[in-house]
Amino acid sequence: MSMLARPARIPWWAGTALLAVAARLLFLFGADEPLLYSHPYNYFHGALAILEHPHPWRFVWTSDAWHLWLGPWTIAPLYYVFLAGIMAVFGPHLLAVQLVQIGLDALAAVLTGHLGRRVAGPRGGWAGAVYAVNFHAIEQCTTTLTENISNILLLAGIVMLIEEVEHRRGEWRTAGGGLLLGLSSLARSVTTAFVPLAGLWRWQLGRDRAALRRAVVIGAAAAAAVVPWTIRNAIVTGDFIPVETNGVYNLYDDNTFVEGERRVRQEALIRSQPTLAQQRDLALRMAWRGIARQPEAFATKAWRNLLHLIRPDGLQLLLVVEEPMPAWRHAALLVLDDLIVLPAVVLFAVFLVAGRPSPARGLLATWTAYYLLMVVVIFHNEIRYRSTLLPFALAGAAGGWALLARGAGSRGRVRLALGLGVALVALVVAPYIAPAGRALRSLPPLRAMRGAVEKGDPAAAKRYLDDAVRADPVSARPWLRYGRALARQGDAAGALAAYDTARDRKGHVWVPTVVRPTLLAAAGRTGEVLPAVEEANALSWNVDPWLALEVAWRELPPPVADEIRLGAGDYGAARGFSNPFRDHRWTRHRAWLRVRPTVPAASYEITLWMGSPAPSPHEAPVVRVTTPDGQERRFTLSRVVAPFRLRAAPDKEGVVSVRLDAPTWNRRGEPAEQGISVERMTVTAVR
Secondary structure, eight states: OOOOOOOOOOOHHHHHHHHHHHHHHHHHHHHOOOOOSHHHHHHHHHHHHHHHSSSHHHHHHHOOGGGEETTTEEOOSHHHHHHHHHHHHHOSOHHHHHHHHHHHHHHHHHHHHHHHHHHHOGGGGHHHHHHHHOHHHHHHTTSOOTHHHHHHHHHHHHHHHHHHHHHTOOHHHHHHHHHHHHHHHHHOGGGTTHHHHHHHHHHHHHOSHHHHHHHHHHHHHHHHHHHHHHHHHHHHHSSOOSSOSHHHHHHHHHHOOOOHHHHHHHHHHHHTSSSHHHHHHHHHHHHHHHHHHOHHHHHHHHHHHHHHHTOOHHHIIIIISOOOOOHHHHHHHIIIIIHHHHHHHHHHHHHHHHSOOOHHHHHHHHHHHHHHIIIIIISOOOGGGGGGTHHHHHHHHHHHHHHHHHTOSOHHHHHHHHHHHHHHHHHHHGGGHHHHHHHHHHHHHHHHHHHHHHTTOHHHHHHHHHHHHHHSTTOSHHHHHHHHHHHHTTOHHHHHHHHHHHHHHOTTOOHHHHHHHHHHHHTTOGGGHHHHHHHHHHHHHHSOHHHHHHHHHHHSOOOBOSEEETTSSOBTTEEEEOOOOSSOEEEEEEEEEEEBOSSOOSOEEEEEEEEOOTTOSOSSOEEEEEOTTSOEEEEEOOSSOEEEEEEEOOOTTSOEEEEEEOOOBOOTTSOSSBOOEEEEEEEEEOO
16 A cells, blocks of 8 residues: 655745745735835935945945935934945846845744744744734835844844854854844944843853853944944044934934924024034933923823834724725734734733743843833834834744743733733723724714615715714714715715815815815816815825825726826826826826716727936836727837827726836936826827
């Protein structure tokens, strides 16, 4: 009798890495999001400044212009150089950067699983799998933030230090761990002051000459990475700057506790100082004075920072901010972030308080205490800042779970840790219980309202809307849903009124701003269209043009028109474009346009005014234009915007649409990955 060979079992680390890579590639190509917000652009444009300079290395070594933030303040340099290096090798595009960062974050998932196994045994590897599917980790590695290298350098450094102690291997692991911590400091300076603490941790494990020697090795190896940059700073600025100066500004910004005119005067006084050193000294004095004069404000800030760090971001964006994101993104944040972070807080607390003493637990506790001191007490935090703590928290959570499963540890300590962890989680979740209840109660009448609108029963729709508003009286959501339903049924006037009510409910909700120009035009209120376009365009510049167009595309039906003018009220008609200018927009690598022509026909002639003017480096890009009926045309553009024509049939709903695929380019000071310039599209019925 033959026996089938057992299939080889995939090693845990390979499974973790594959899961991490698959999740990140799915997001990268499925969500297809552009670079968003100011911090990523600061790093991206700084790297392009290096790349575009005729003498890049001399520029890096002799100038600070490429890594400035908010005026004269400098940011840790390594991530700028990392980006510039990748783009120098693979070309000035984001995709290579994103793929490299996905690989690094997959390594972070494996190292997280390794730490979990170190503190919890073989089953602790689940920590790496959980990190692999954490949504914030997934999306962060597709953008340009310094955490993409600072976190992996820190994590790898701590793993190496723990491994040296656990296996008593050569000092090269100690030196490697210290070097990685130093490099992490050059990517994000928060790690810098942790190096002495890591050395102290290593010394106290043995409290002998050998332990002292290894502590010195940690410090020396970290210094080997940082000191050359410090010397460079002394040469360039004539001042002692270990890594950056932005930390000084943050200390001032987070601890002066002044606003309004007084804040303006303080910042003007800082800028008026003749040297950078004097600016930093004055900012530091103002920060310490703010803490000394307002200790209550300082304590309140620290408490709020702690709650903010572990806040359920998915619940916050869904119920409080009412961020206009697609449903899949809301679900991903709730399931793959909130339901990961909140249990991890409790289990990590159990590990820290009741876990068995070990070198790994000692170093994780040291880093956690230090990092919380930095981002909770002294400075501030953003949601992305918890990515620096997440791998260690998940590994520690694996240790806490193992402790509870085995019934090990002091019962008193376990109960204390559980009580503290559960209380903290309850504290941050409590504000969302009532809004969640109201939102859930409003869902049935909102579904009924949409059905009534689709059936053409306005009286029933209004009754259901009133029920939803009574169930959720403080939310803008019922009115946004009502406005969307009316807009899709062609009731522009009713939709405008609903969106206006939504804005009255929550002034920060910006959906009404981007749908207003198209709805005003559809309602015949032409005199109000231009101011509404200007308001929507201003919001696009301040928030993000891609986001604004995406929201309008989801909210609105295709406009009834024979012409689209880009940048002049194109919300609901355009998608995948960049900033609105007076008479054009630039596409991304892929963009869409759509209209419902005023004259029904079986076929239409579509005319697109397109070109590739400066600052695009492409003199004759080839653009592929496709239509829903399967037609595809390729056009070679020039520096001059010119008309290009094709014919296409409308879809079954009478909508004419095109998709534009264009080669992209990047230049400093410009949005990332722009394609071609499009001025307008017209459609003419073919008789």
